[in-house]
Amino acid sequence: MHDHPAPGALPAATLSDAMDRFGAVEGIRPLWRGAALSGPAFTVWTRPGDNKGLHAAFETIRRGEILVVNGGGDTTRAVIGELIVQKAKALEVGGIVLDAAARDVAELEELGVPVFARAVTPAGPWKNGPYRVGEPIAVGGVPVHPGDWVVGDDDGVTVVPRARIAETVAAAEQLIAGEAERRAANQRLVPRD
């Protein structure tokens, strides 16, 4: 199904730069320093504060896919915690991106499944729906279709549309080469008296 060159470990910032600085998700951060993910999106749209749809997603999500959730940007209810992320770990999901909140953060870091969220709160979710699985959504102002490439690192999350993965990777690699030259020039700087 995923027959394109993958962005792999390219930085989220560089991938966004390579798309004229679009595609960068607003306001969603890693829950701990060093959390990083890269993989195709598996989308869920849920009623704010409710995680019935996330449990449904774990019925069909595949190894390596990134669970990307539009939870309406709600920060008052955590839609994931330790128990649901245990499922993600067992299924070898590639990571979780929430336009919503999380809880049990110490346990999440120990589990090691990379989680990106808008907020953290001890308040638990409702479990009634409604929800949608596998439909186009948006997170942090960026559209996400199933199969779009999602990259997250210390800076946050960038989404690369599926049809633009190859050209974006090529452009990002060129930017990285240019940055290497600028880095070398910076290292030649000396103080002036």
Ligand SMILES: O=C([O-])CC(=O)C(=O)O
């Ligand atoms: O209660 C919930 O659904 C969220 C949670 O804390 C967990 O999954 O551990």
Ligand SMILES: [Mg+2]
């Ligand atoms: Mg919990």
